[in-house]
Amino acid sequence: MLEILLPALVAGLAIAVTHAPLGLEVLRRGIIFIDLAIAQIAGLGLVVMELYWPGAAGWMLQAVALGCALGASLLFHWTERRLPAQQEALIGSSFVLAASLALLLLADHPHGGEAIQHLLSGQLLFVGWNELGLALPVYGLVLLAWFARPRWRGGMGFYLLFALAVTASVQLAGVYVVFASLILPALAAAAWPGRALAVAWTSAAVAILAGLMAALWYDWPAGPVLVVSYALVALLATVPRWRRTRPAPSARAR
Template sequence: MSALEILWPVLILAFILVGIHTIFGLEIIRRGVIFTDLAVGQIAAVGIAISSAFFEGKYQVPLSLAFALSAALLIAYASQKSRHIEAFIGLLYALGASSVMIVLSAGSEGDELFKRLMANDILFVMNDEILKAAGIYSVIALLYYFIYPKLSGFFKELFFFALLSVTVTTSVPLAGVLVVFTLLIAPALVALLQKRIKPILFGWGYGWFFVSLALVLSYHYDWPTGYSIVFVGTLITLICVLWLEKRRA
């Protein structure tokens, strides 16, 4: 089997993931709540951990979604009331991460599941999972572009974080918390620093580039796929940020 036959479903999934997460990443950076997705993703992972530890993997979607929506509600409320929203979000992330470890400590496969929750090997994602995710993301994108701009106040905040929580809940089982965070922040950050191309278009192109490079390197050198995306994406982004900031200065 050729490399292309192995990688093309993963490349399609990666393009879909970059497409939806860049949209939210741009808004997250503009709002200055960088770690929101990381916190929501980690809280969603608590639901997945409970499903695995106590229900033999059943009820994973409703449990993870319930936890993610609870986190979204808390962040939406705190964004209206708290003067230190990033500190609040950071503590929420710490709560989620510690909760996952406590829940998984009871099982023999806790460490392995925790690694998958952080950065999953997307080479083994099935085609039906890709199609399901694509359908969910399409609905989310439509709601974001046509409903979200018409809202205001607390309900607009809640709607945004609810959409983000559904996105993250769908993405974490596929790719892992760290991969989701990288895809949300890295393309959007570089896209906002450059001034020549519309941010959303640049973010998509940039994200697709580093994810494709990571997948090729992962295939040829037998690196873990999820961590390859995180490593390549963050490394190239850090270099780009320093270069762009130097040029602007």
Template sequence: MVDISLVTILLPSFCGGVLILISHLILGRQVLNRGIVFMDLAVAQIAAMGAVIAHIMNKALESSHNHLQETFKNGLETVMPFVFSIAGACLISKLSRHAATELEAIIGCIYILAAACILLVLASDPHGAEHISDTLGGRLLWIQWSDLQIPGLATLALLAGLLVMPRLLAGKLFYPVFAILITMSVKLSGVYLVFTTLIMPALAISGRVGIKSWITGYSLGIIGIGTGLMLSSLFDYPGGASIVVMMAVACALFRVIVKSPATASP
């Protein structure tokens, strides 16, 4: 028998995961086509670095109770991740034109540099380990319906833009759009789940085209999100990590059972 109260608790998390998946499968296929697989990790980590720096700056303002300074503190937490991620995406866009053969290696270096900076900035923070855990694993299990409003509008804007301009993401505009959506996703789900939803379903349907490929990709992602959340609730496992594992299982089984056109024998 289905526990209605459990379903009610997990429904915002499930919808949040599906909302992230909707845009991430689109972006993930672009990432694979462009050969910049680690870009999402790098941009997500840069966005997380912006959030951490905003947190440190806010701590410096904690002694003040001035209304304007409180507003400034809230603005920092919202704006800084976007500023950092868009700047990082624009840097990668420039590098894609001037250092194409070394791009993946450079993106990997950017990722590890951002991760190291987070560790250094939080080294003296007593809650540093908690912030790092939230950055990587996310807080998908604890999101509320109100947390999905702005990401939902951003996803609708992406879908509407693609409907009007099907090649919207084919040019340079891909990078800022990618940065904005990734930053929103990191806040909801963490770096691990961002990478997972971007790459795993897209990789599972690599070489496939047409509406069936999209249905398959979204189905695999939804299976991973649903079973991961159930595993998390039943055994008290971290939500983000559970989804990562279950989505990996679903996508790997699909690739093993159903041969990709790219690898099938002629």
């Protein structure tokens, strides 16, 4: 069991640590669906490779997925400057378009359903050390740039770092987990002003630990279990905020 859990746990915690600050920035900017869109566009690149270059080396898959994600990031950076009022609608439309193209490409593929499931839900419990060897340096680079060069978080720098992180994560965990790991810890942190990053990191780590253990124990698919785990932990983290903001009972009429 440990040989399965350990690489999955390392991958999940790496995703949690890297995505938490990115998710806080996504929430601050109000571009909630950018993670879904970029992850799906990177996944579309992987689908094309699966169809036309099966058995390609891992670094080639990473390169194609990264190229697609960077192209999407450049597009969204352009819309932020030129079409800010329509940006969220364009981001959502890009997600739907990329998802539809992936479905069309895999419609006649003998393993199309399995490929779509892998793209959306991932296979985190089956991640090996070879995949981690490609992904961990990317996460390290993103975190180093994020905290050592804060000014890179604005403008194009944010989109490039975001594309790097999402490209690595979508191959390990799938589109759904990428979205959950970015948005739900950020929502949990909103209940704790002044400690946002610490709360986001903590809630993400707890969700990963609980989700992977439940998936392994009950033999459930890891992707959906992790999304539910992220949601439950975020919900629990917001309970103190509900208590603080609950209106006091009205005074009795004399």
